[in-house]
Amino acid sequence: MGLLYEMARAQIEDFPDSPLEQAEMLKNILIARATGTSPSDDHYKALRQAFIEDAAVKPLLPGFVRTCRSLQEFWGYIKEQSGNYQGRRAHIYGAFRPLLDFLEGGGRTPADATISDALQSFDAAGIHVVWEKALARRQADPEGAITIARTLLETVCKRILDEAGKRYTDTEELPKLYHMAAEQMNLAPNQQSEQVFKSILGSCQNVVNMLASLRNKIGDAHGRGGTPVQVLPRHAELAVNLAGSACLFLVATWRKDA
Secondary structure, three states, X not given: OOHHHHHHHHOOOOOOOOHHHHHHHHHHHHHHHHOOOOOOHHHHHHHHHHHHOOOOOHHHOOHHHHHOOOHHHHHHHHHHHOOOHHHHHHHHHHHXXXXXXXXXXXXXXXXXXXXXXXXXXXXXXXXXXXXXXXXXHHHHOHHHHHHHHHHHHHHHHHHHHHHHOOOOOOOOOHHHHHHHHHHHOOOOHHHOOOHHHHHHHHHHHHHHHHHHHHHHHHOOOOOOOOOOOOOOHHHHHHXXXXXXXXXXXXXXXXXXXX
Protein backbone atom coordinates (compact mmCIF):
# COMPACT_ATOMS: atom_id res chain seq x y z
CA MET A 1 0.00 0.00 0.00
CA GLY A 2 1.35 3.43 -0.76
CA LEU A 3 1.64 4.81 -4.27
CA LEU A 4 -1.81 3.73 -5.38
CA TYR A 5 -3.40 5.28 -2.31
CA GLU A 6 -1.43 8.48 -2.82
CA MET A 7 -2.63 8.62 -6.44
CA ALA A 8 -6.22 8.20 -5.29
CA ARG A 9 -5.74 10.76 -2.52
CA ALA A 10 -4.47 13.32 -5.04
CA GLN A 11 -7.83 13.14 -6.82
CA ILE A 12 -9.88 14.03 -3.74
CA GLU A 13 -9.66 17.08 -1.52
CA ASP A 14 -9.24 16.23 2.17
CA PHE A 15 -8.66 12.58 1.28
CA PRO A 16 -7.71 10.52 4.39
CA ASP A 17 -4.07 9.54 4.76
CA SER A 18 -4.30 5.94 5.94
CA PRO A 19 -5.72 2.94 4.05
CA LEU A 20 -7.94 2.18 7.04
CA GLU A 21 -9.50 5.64 6.92
CA GLN A 22 -9.86 5.32 3.17
CA ALA A 23 -11.67 2.00 3.60
CA GLU A 24 -14.00 3.64 6.11
CA MET A 25 -14.60 6.45 3.64
CA LEU A 26 -15.44 3.93 0.92
CA LYS A 27 -17.84 2.14 3.26
CA ASN A 28 -19.54 5.40 4.24
CA ILE A 29 -19.95 6.45 0.61
CA LEU A 30 -21.77 3.19 -0.09
CA ILE A 31 -23.93 3.51 3.02
CA ALA A 32 -24.87 7.03 1.96
CA ARG A 33 -25.88 5.81 -1.50
CA ALA A 34 -27.81 2.88 -0.04
CA THR A 35 -29.78 5.17 2.27
CA GLY A 36 -31.01 7.77 -0.17
CA THR A 37 -28.27 10.36 -0.62
CA SER A 38 -26.01 11.02 -3.61
CA PRO A 39 -22.30 11.00 -2.70
CA SER A 40 -19.59 11.65 -5.28
CA ASP A 41 -19.23 8.92 -7.86
CA ASP A 42 -15.70 10.17 -8.59
CA HIS A 43 -14.71 9.59 -4.97
CA TYR A 44 -16.13 6.07 -5.09
CA LYS A 45 -14.32 5.25 -8.32
CA ALA A 46 -10.97 6.58 -7.07
CA LEU A 47 -11.17 4.63 -3.82
CA ARG A 48 -12.39 1.48 -5.53
CA GLN A 49 -9.58 1.57 -8.06
CA ALA A 50 -6.92 2.09 -5.40
CA PHE A 51 -8.08 -0.94 -3.42
CA ILE A 52 -8.61 -3.16 -6.45
CA GLU A 53 -5.07 -2.49 -7.68
CA ASP A 54 -3.63 -3.48 -4.31
CA ALA A 55 -3.06 -7.24 -4.43
CA ALA A 56 -2.90 -7.50 -0.63
CA VAL A 57 -6.43 -6.24 -0.07
CA LYS A 58 -8.33 -6.98 -3.28
CA PRO A 59 -9.42 -10.45 -2.10
CA LEU A 60 -10.87 -8.85 1.06
CA LEU A 61 -12.98 -6.25 -0.74
CA PRO A 62 -16.73 -6.86 -0.67
CA GLY A 63 -17.81 -8.62 -3.83
CA PHE A 64 -20.11 -5.76 -4.77
CA VAL A 65 -17.19 -3.30 -4.70
CA ARG A 66 -15.22 -5.49 -7.08
CA THR A 67 -18.15 -5.85 -9.49
CA CYS A 68 -19.87 -2.45 -9.26
CA ARG A 69 -17.84 0.10 -11.21
CA SER A 70 -20.07 3.03 -10.31
CA LEU A 71 -22.54 4.05 -7.63
CA GLN A 72 -25.34 3.59 -10.12
CA GLU A 73 -24.37 -0.06 -10.53
CA PHE A 74 -24.11 -0.40 -6.74
CA TRP A 75 -27.61 1.03 -6.34
CA GLY A 76 -28.96 -1.63 -8.66
CA TYR A 77 -27.31 -4.23 -6.45
CA ILE A 78 -28.11 -2.94 -2.96
CA LYS A 79 -31.79 -2.25 -3.51
CA GLU A 80 -32.25 -5.95 -4.27
CA GLN A 81 -30.58 -6.98 -1.00
CA SER A 82 -33.01 -5.22 1.32
CA GLY A 83 -36.06 -2.99 1.08
CA ASN A 84 -35.10 -0.88 4.10
CA TYR A 85 -32.14 1.23 5.20
CA GLN A 86 -31.33 -0.85 8.27
CA GLY A 87 -31.00 -4.03 6.23
CA ARG A 88 -28.78 -2.31 3.67
CA ARG A 89 -26.51 -0.87 6.36
CA ALA A 90 -26.14 -4.29 7.98
CA HIS A 91 -25.28 -5.85 4.62
CA ILE A 92 -22.56 -3.28 3.95
CA TYR A 93 -21.14 -3.42 7.50
CA GLY A 94 -20.83 -7.20 7.33
CA ALA A 95 -19.23 -7.18 3.89
CA PHE A 96 -16.58 -4.64 4.93
CA ARG A 97 -15.61 -6.35 8.18
CA PRO A 98 -12.86 -8.61 6.73
CA LEU A 99 -11.17 -5.67 4.99
CA LEU A 100 -11.36 -3.43 8.05
CA ASP A 101 -10.08 -6.21 10.32
CA PHE A 102 -7.14 -6.72 8.01
CA LEU A 103 -6.27 -3.03 7.91
CA GLU A 104 -6.55 -2.78 11.69
CA GLY A 105 -4.26 -5.78 12.07
CA GLY A 106 -7.03 -7.73 13.75
CA GLY A 107 -5.36 -11.13 14.03
CA ARG A 108 -5.03 -11.85 10.34
CA THR A 109 -2.11 -13.95 9.17
CA PRO A 110 0.01 -13.72 5.99
CA ALA A 111 -1.85 -16.72 4.54
CA ASP A 112 -5.30 -15.12 4.82
CA ALA A 113 -5.21 -13.23 1.52
CA THR A 114 -3.73 -16.21 -0.34
CA ILE A 115 -6.41 -18.56 0.93
CA SER A 116 -9.13 -15.99 0.26
CA ASP A 117 -7.98 -15.52 -3.33
CA ALA A 118 -7.85 -19.26 -4.04
CA LEU A 119 -11.24 -19.95 -2.50
CA GLN A 120 -12.82 -16.97 -4.24
CA SER A 121 -11.69 -18.17 -7.65
CA PHE A 122 -12.93 -21.68 -6.79
CA ASP A 123 -16.42 -20.58 -5.80
CA ALA A 124 -16.86 -16.88 -5.13
CA ALA A 125 -20.55 -17.24 -4.37
CA GLY A 126 -20.20 -19.92 -1.73
CA ILE A 127 -16.90 -21.09 -0.32
CA HIS A 128 -15.26 -17.67 -0.26
CA VAL A 129 -18.20 -16.24 1.68
CA VAL A 130 -17.82 -18.96 4.34
CA TRP A 131 -14.08 -18.26 4.63
CA GLU A 132 -14.65 -14.52 5.10
CA LYS A 133 -17.22 -15.21 7.82
CA ALA A 134 -14.69 -17.36 9.66
CA LEU A 135 -12.03 -14.64 9.42
CA ALA A 136 -14.42 -12.01 10.70
CA ARG A 137 -15.48 -14.04 13.73
CA ARG A 138 -12.08 -15.21 15.02
CA GLN A 139 -11.67 -12.41 17.56
CA ALA A 140 -15.22 -11.38 18.41
CA ASP A 141 -16.89 -14.81 18.31
CA PRO A 142 -14.32 -17.61 18.62
CA GLU A 143 -16.90 -20.35 19.16
CA GLY A 144 -18.74 -19.30 16.02
CA ALA A 145 -15.45 -19.15 14.10
CA ILE A 146 -14.67 -22.76 15.04
CA THR A 147 -18.10 -23.84 13.83
CA ILE A 148 -17.59 -21.99 10.54
CA ALA A 149 -14.11 -23.54 10.13
CA ARG A 150 -15.73 -26.96 10.00
CA THR A 151 -18.45 -25.70 7.67
CA LEU A 152 -15.73 -24.31 5.40
CA LEU A 153 -14.04 -27.69 5.05
CA GLU A 154 -17.35 -29.47 4.55
CA THR A 155 -18.30 -26.99 1.83
CA VAL A 156 -15.04 -27.46 -0.06
CA CYS A 157 -15.24 -31.25 0.15
CA LYS A 158 -18.85 -31.30 -1.04
CA ARG A 159 -18.09 -28.94 -3.90
CA ILE A 160 -15.26 -31.19 -5.09
CA LEU A 161 -17.46 -34.26 -4.82
CA ASP A 162 -20.27 -32.48 -6.68
CA GLU A 163 -17.96 -31.54 -9.54
CA ALA A 164 -16.58 -35.08 -9.62
CA GLY A 165 -20.09 -36.51 -9.83
CA LYS A 166 -19.66 -38.45 -6.59
CA ARG A 167 -22.66 -38.99 -4.34
CA TYR A 168 -22.76 -38.40 -0.61
CA THR A 169 -25.58 -38.26 1.92
CA ASP A 170 -26.68 -35.53 4.30
CA THR A 171 -25.55 -37.71 7.19
CA GLU A 172 -21.89 -37.86 6.11
CA GLU A 173 -19.61 -36.27 8.70
CA LEU A 174 -16.59 -34.10 7.87
CA PRO A 175 -13.94 -36.85 8.25
CA LYS A 176 -15.82 -39.06 5.78
CA LEU A 177 -16.38 -36.21 3.32
CA TYR A 178 -12.69 -35.28 3.46
CA HIS A 179 -11.66 -38.89 2.90
CA MET A 180 -14.00 -39.19 -0.11
CA ALA A 181 -12.64 -35.96 -1.64
CA ALA A 182 -9.05 -37.02 -0.93
CA GLU A 183 -9.62 -40.39 -2.60
CA GLN A 184 -11.03 -38.63 -5.64
CA MET A 185 -7.70 -36.80 -6.04
CA ASN A 186 -5.45 -39.72 -4.99
CA LEU A 187 -4.60 -37.96 -1.73
CA ALA A 188 -5.72 -40.70 0.65
CA PRO A 189 -2.85 -42.22 2.69
CA ASN A 190 -3.66 -45.74 1.45
CA GLN A 191 -3.19 -44.56 -2.14
CA GLN A 192 0.45 -43.60 -1.57
CA SER A 193 3.48 -45.80 -2.18
CA GLU A 194 6.05 -43.48 -0.59
CA GLN A 195 6.03 -43.63 3.21
CA VAL A 196 6.72 -39.90 3.59
CA PHE A 197 3.61 -38.97 1.57
CA LYS A 198 1.59 -41.62 3.38
CA SER A 199 2.59 -40.03 6.70
CA ILE A 200 1.99 -36.44 5.60
CA LEU A 201 -1.43 -37.14 4.10
CA GLY A 202 -2.33 -39.28 7.09
CA SER A 203 -1.51 -36.30 9.30
CA CYS A 204 -3.78 -34.12 7.14
CA GLN A 205 -6.63 -36.57 7.71
CA ASN A 206 -5.91 -36.48 11.45
CA VAL A 207 -6.05 -32.68 11.45
CA VAL A 208 -9.46 -32.80 9.78
CA ASN A 209 -10.65 -35.39 12.32
CA MET A 210 -9.47 -33.16 15.15
CA LEU A 211 -11.17 -30.10 13.66
CA ALA A 212 -14.43 -32.03 13.55
CA SER A 213 -13.93 -33.14 17.14
CA LEU A 214 -12.97 -29.62 18.29
CA ARG A 215 -16.11 -28.16 16.77
CA ASN A 216 -18.24 -30.78 18.55
CA LYS A 217 -16.51 -30.09 21.87
CA ILE A 218 -16.27 -26.30 21.98
CA GLY A 219 -18.02 -24.90 18.91
CA ASP A 220 -21.39 -23.21 19.25
CA ALA A 221 -23.42 -25.77 17.27
CA HIS A 222 -24.39 -27.82 20.34
CA GLY A 223 -25.35 -27.12 23.93
CA ARG A 224 -22.74 -27.96 26.57
CA GLY A 225 -23.30 -29.25 30.06
CA GLY A 226 -21.05 -29.14 33.10
CA THR A 227 -18.21 -26.67 33.08
CA PRO A 228 -17.72 -25.48 29.49
CA VAL A 229 -14.27 -25.04 28.01
CA GLN A 230 -13.32 -21.39 27.65
CA VAL A 231 -12.84 -20.73 23.95
CA LEU A 232 -10.21 -18.07 23.29
CA PRO A 233 -9.44 -16.22 20.05
CA ARG A 234 -6.18 -18.15 19.70
CA HIS A 235 -8.15 -21.42 19.65
CA ALA A 236 -10.37 -20.03 16.92
CA GLU A 237 -7.37 -18.70 15.00
CA LEU A 238 -5.75 -22.14 15.07
CA ALA A 239 -8.92 -23.86 13.89
CA VAL A 240 -9.66 -21.36 11.14
CA ASN A 241 -6.08 -21.28 9.86
CA LEU A 242 -5.87 -25.09 9.81
CA ALA A 243 -9.18 -25.30 7.95
CA GLY A 244 -8.13 -22.59 5.51
CA SER A 245 -4.80 -24.29 4.79
CA ALA A 246 -6.50 -27.65 4.26
CA CYS A 247 -9.00 -26.04 1.91
CA LEU A 248 -6.25 -24.27 -0.01
CA PHE A 249 -4.46 -27.60 -0.50
CA LEU A 250 -7.66 -29.33 -1.66
CA VAL A 251 -8.64 -26.52 -4.02
CA ALA A 252 -5.14 -26.26 -5.53
CA THR A 253 -5.03 -30.01 -6.12
CA TRP A 254 -8.53 -30.17 -7.57
CA ARG A 255 -7.93 -27.27 -9.95
CA LYS A 256 -4.73 -28.95 -11.16
CA ASP A 257 -6.37 -32.35 -11.65
CA ALA A 258 -9.79 -31.25 -12.88
